[in-house]
Amino acid sequence: MWLDAPPVSQFRGAWQKAQVPDEVIDRAEAYRARWGGLVLPSAPGIPEDAAGPRMLSVDTPEWEDTFAPKGWFFEAGPQRTAVPYSFLIGPDGTFGIAGGGDGQWIPLYYSIDGWVEALALAWAAMDIADTVTRLTGSAADQLDLNTMQPVAEVGGITNGWWYRPGLLAAVYSGESALFARPDYRTAYLYAGNIDEQWL
Numbered sequence: 494m495w496l497d498a499p500p501v502s503q504f505r506g507a508w509q510k511a512q513v514p515d516e517v518i519d520r521a522e523a524y525r526a527r528w529g530g531l532v533l534p535s536a537p538g539i540p541e542d543a544a545g546p547r548m549l550s551v552d553t554p555e556w557e558d559t560f561a562p563k564g565w566f567f568e569a570g571p572q573r574t575a576v577p578y579s580f581l582i583g584p585d586g587t588f589g590i591a592g593g594g595d596g597q598w599i600p601l602y603y604s605i606d607g608w609v610e611a612l613a614l615a616w617a618a619m620d621i622a623d624t625v626t627r628l629t630g631s632a633a634d635q636l637d638l639n640t641m642q643p644v645a646e647v648g649g650i651t652n653g654w655w656y657r658p659g660l661l662a663a664v665y666s667g668e669s670a671l672f673a674r675p676d677y678r679t680a681y682l683y684a685g686n687i688d689e690q691w692l
Contacts (some may be wrong), residue, residue: 498529498550508553517554517565522547524567524582525551528605535573536615538627540679542590542601543615543652543669544572545608546580558661560591560598569605578671587650593671601667607648611663614647614654615681622683628637633680660684 501522508518528549530643535544552568564584572580578592588608589600602608619625628636641655641662651670655662661683669677 494532495530496532496548498525498548500529501525501551504553511553513554514565514619517567520582521551521554521567524541524549524569524605531610533609534616536612536619538681539615539663540665540668540677541572541576542578542599542671543588543611544573545612547573549605552585557591557598559596563587566591566598589651590667590671597671600670601652602650603648607646610644611649611652611654613665614661615643615690618663618681618687621685621687622661623685624683626682628680628682630676630678631646633664633678634675634684636664636680638662638664656687658689659688662683669678 501518505518509515529551531549532547540558546569549570554565554567557563557566562584566581566583569580569582569588577589580588581591581598582588582605583598583600586604587600588602588605589598591598602611638655641657643649644654644656647654651667663681665679669675
């Protein structure tokens with residue numbers, strides 16, 4: 494579903510007065526042109542960081558010198574629920590979360606495209622899987638991903654998807670990394686008639 498999202502041209506003058514570089518404004522404008530107003534439903538059971546923004550939209554870019562990397566970040570869209578972090582697009586195009594007690598930046602995917610792919614994959618995997626197993630904390634840590642290959646379309650960094658014949662694994666570590674809570678790490682195993690062509 495698509496909703497109205499204000500165009501960046503509406504804010505360009507104010508952002509320029511605030512010393513936001515034109516190339517950053519152009520990047521925000523390109524993001525809004527492609528994704529602005531997109532509303533995607535959250536897949537049942539996945540963590541809030543994996544669920545992502547309620548709607549994709551742009552807010553004022555801000556310079557962040559306490560994040561790694563330093564640079565201009567802008568909001569990717571508002572939260573679905575009251576969580577102590579924001580969804581941001583980094584200076585290198587990565588999509589992630591920032592906040593928590595330390596106000597740190599945790600990249601989740603190499604691009605917003607990866608988050609869209611991951612959310613679509615979560616819905617599709619639920620439809621095709623014969624069984625779905627949820628692991629948390631130390632059980633998720635013990636999952637052996639070396640026998641699987643990453644799903645390239647997702648472009649996962651802290652969150653990601655892996656595949657081997659008959660099995661898909663989604664591992665969500667964003668909130669765990671942000672809050673330094675290993676018990677927050679969550680994995681879902683989707684088992685069934687899943688082959689590489691299905692991806």
